[in-house]
Amino acid sequence: MLEINSLYKKFNLEDGLFARYGRFVYAVNGVSIKINDGETYGLVGESGCGKSTLSRIIAGIYPYDSGEIKFTSKSGETFFPGCEKKSDRIKNLRKTIRYIFQDPAKSLDPRLPISEILTEGVRWSGQFNKKEALEQAKIMLAAVGLSPEDLSRRPGDFSGGQRQRISIARALITKPEFLLCDEVVSALDVSVQSQIINLLLELKEKYGITILFISHDLSVVSYISDRVGVMYGGMLMEEAPADKIMTEHKHPYTKLLYSSVTGNSQKAILEKNDTEVANLVVPVSGCPFANRCPMSDSYCREKVAQMKEISAGHKVACHKIS
Amino acid sequence: MIEIKNLRVEFETEKGTLKALRGIDFQVFPGEILGIVGESGSGKSVTATSMMGLLPKRVVKSGEILIDGTSVLSLSRNELSKIRGNKISMIFQEPGRSFDPLYSIGKTFSETLLRNNPALSREQCNNKSIELLKEVGIPNPEERLNNFPHQLSGGQLQRVMIALAVAANPSYLIADEPTTALDVTIQGRIVRLLKEMKEKYNLAVIFITHDLSLIQSIADKILVMYSGLVLEYGKAAEVLSNPLHPYTQGLLSSIPRPGANYRTEKLVAIPGNIPDPTNPPPGCPFAPRCKYAKDICRENVSLKTLQNNRQYRCIREV
Known part of the structure; x- marks a missing residue:
């Protein structure tokens, strides 16, 4: 283990x-x-x-x-x-x-x-x-x-x-x-x-x-x-059983990733994508995905979201998901 | 229209004659995106470079490439450089390596623009470049003109490359694995941009990739290549939903369906390896790996054409 x-x-x-x-x-x-x-x-x-x-x-x-x-x-x-x-x-x-x-x-x-x-x-x-x-x-x-x-x-x-x-x-x-x-x-x-x-x-x-x-x-x-973890900006964004991650993902970044694959692009997310992958030269304060995220607000930029378990084995690090 | 007729390309190597293309035929029509799928060594990139007239003449053994009726293979160097850019242009795989690191973005643009219209003033050049950069969605294009390639990310550079490719209003655009070096989230945007450009300029796009899941989101028609031959051709939706050649079927079943898991579904792999390009098997090149192969497959298998110009190279009937 x-x-x-x-x-x-x-x-x-x-x-x-x-x-x-x-x-x-x-x-x-x-x-x-x-x-x-x-x-x-x-x-x-x-x-x-x-x-x-x-x-x-x-x-x-x-x-x-x-x-x-x-x-x-x-x-x-x-x-x-x-x-x-x-x-x-x-x-x-x-x-x-x-x-x-x-x-x-x-x-x-x-x-x-x-x-x-x-x-x-x-x-x-x-x-x-x-x-x-x-x-x-x-x-x-x-x-x-x-x-x-x-x-x-x-x-x-x-x-x-x-x-x-x-x-x-x-x-x-x-x-x-x-x-x-x-x-x-x-x-x-x-x-x-x-x-x-x-x-x-x-x-x-x-x-x-x-x-x-x-x-x-x-x-x-x-x-x-068996289980999948999604990483962004050096942090884990979401973790779920493999069969769940494709269909029931919750984090906006996971949504963006999976919509890029399946082709049905989520417009709201894609439109806010001026900046590309997170800049890791500065220490991360807040959610690393905040500047690309359609749901983000000032709180997201200030405070790092902790992993929360939303259902059995399914954890998400996002302030907007409860 | 681009027409390729019985094109054969061979390279002399230490190991013997490498048969990159062994007689391929296809057409590309304005306003459509042709996706060429194939694995490494299938000849897809050689097809692209030959269309641009980038191959030395001695390697082309036979065949013809007609762009709107002009034979590319008979053109001289000067004549070729006249059609490149304003008739046919190309986007390369790795944006980071396709730019001159010592040229600013603005200089790269003015070089391309001036080549097609030497009468442009510096200001006209700049305005046109800014306009093109805006079109491909680069933020602050005025500032970007003074930037050098290393200051832009891969996805941005690829968009700059698309802007450069359409700068002189070409009718044909070849994109050789334009998204392979990019991240998936950026991949989607490049694909959308290419589609927009196609609509706007009525371009014929030749999109080369090895990624089958990507091709379904972009191509109108699909050409499947293997070992320097065309194995299947047809409308994208038809080829993907009803593949006729066992190789296409095998390729589609060997990529995991989105949402599939090993506990619920078994992945059907194609056994064996890609044939040696210096010594391709006679007949159908896929025969040594094919579960339906009969003796006749190893002799001579020709391309069959069905209705709607659907083509496949297999002895089996549909």
Whole structure:
């Protein structure tokens, strides 16, 4: 189980020797999420909303500023991703929480054969010796629909969909409990996308994995997930069961998002859209969507809306919805 | 009217001859939006660049492109630059990379405007640019003229690009994945803008995309491409509600319907991968992945035309 409590993260706007400090990009502004074991949690949002930052914080790629992340493994051990100091605990955590990257063409070393790509992580986790690791690699390749002969080939010999299968095999080889899937189907062709979605669903069932599925594609997210969270301006705007988010969404931003997909654009929202995505260089005061929202007033701009539960499992952060 | 007849384009690569287009035919009529759908490597972008006359002549192996009766392939460089902009113009995929970063928006506009009418004064240029920017809904157009591309967001730049494309009143507009690099909420607005522009200027728009859910909100007619061939063509509503080719059917069933969830519906994926463009399969290119494929599919499958100019390339009868 993964619990995130009011997480904050800001980045320095400038970097390098001559950087001036004191100006920040406020990427994640108080996000709280709880993901249960065996669940697929979908995170949607436009570029710059903080969804990738959040997943990278969970993976321990970025440190966070304040808040808390707590991960309880199935064996009952509790980890604090990003705050672990001891190397064996970090190793343990890294094999339990694995990350699958967006573009398989860029995330696989072109010079390594598939066997090395798959077993490199295992070498560090110390789960298997070299021979066992190779055996595992064969099993995993079969599980993702490739053949053991492919072990000696290199990423360049494979198509985009096959490469993404290799990335998935690489993530699964350490027998993780939690997978972070950051836009894993966005770089793929439509006819291959559905293959990968089906594969993820099948593997999740087979190995009992919890998944955080991040995407900007709303139909894909609401298809693959059990629960969906909508992010905007580094905050969670709405959270609902996947079947509800498409039909019963309440937040004006979610309405805007979903109407852009289904085509029946909500005029009122679209017309007030002079300013585009929220500017995150200034600290967020009030609702980040207020300047695009048709329902907003001065109160929205001043005070941050807290998540309120409006029906079972359906939470909205909006002052105008009670 | 744009007419494309039996167009074949081949590129020489290290791996062999890459057959980008293997004989495609279609027409585009004024006042309609033709959506070209296809996956990567299907030849949709090559089709667009060949219409603009942007391809080197040696790669075009056969065929003809007629724009209002003029053959694009026989035009010289100078003649081509005369039709670009005022007859046919193009919007590119990534707005951020299609602008010269050292040119202000105003300078970009005056370059385009002066090219078509060198007699314009600076003031006329500015006024015309402001008018165009207003039309595409850019706030404070007067100030924007002094801005540089990096000061505008992706969605705004794409709107500036649309304004530039219609600056010289073209009859045809090619939009090659104009919304792929943009966020969904901005996507909708660009699509609406293109539709408005089509109405206003009676443009024929060729809208290229890989996104099937987007195409239903914009296209009047749809052309489905795969491996350098046309697999299906027809009115948008007909193609989407009653796809005749197994590839189109597969594509439509492999994207999750809005509101669908894995617990209630299974996603039917198309097995296999896109064919190798240097060695496309003979006959129907989709045959190796098709569940209805018979031996005859691997020999020769021609494009059939039904009533209302509905076309499909499959041995199966409807």
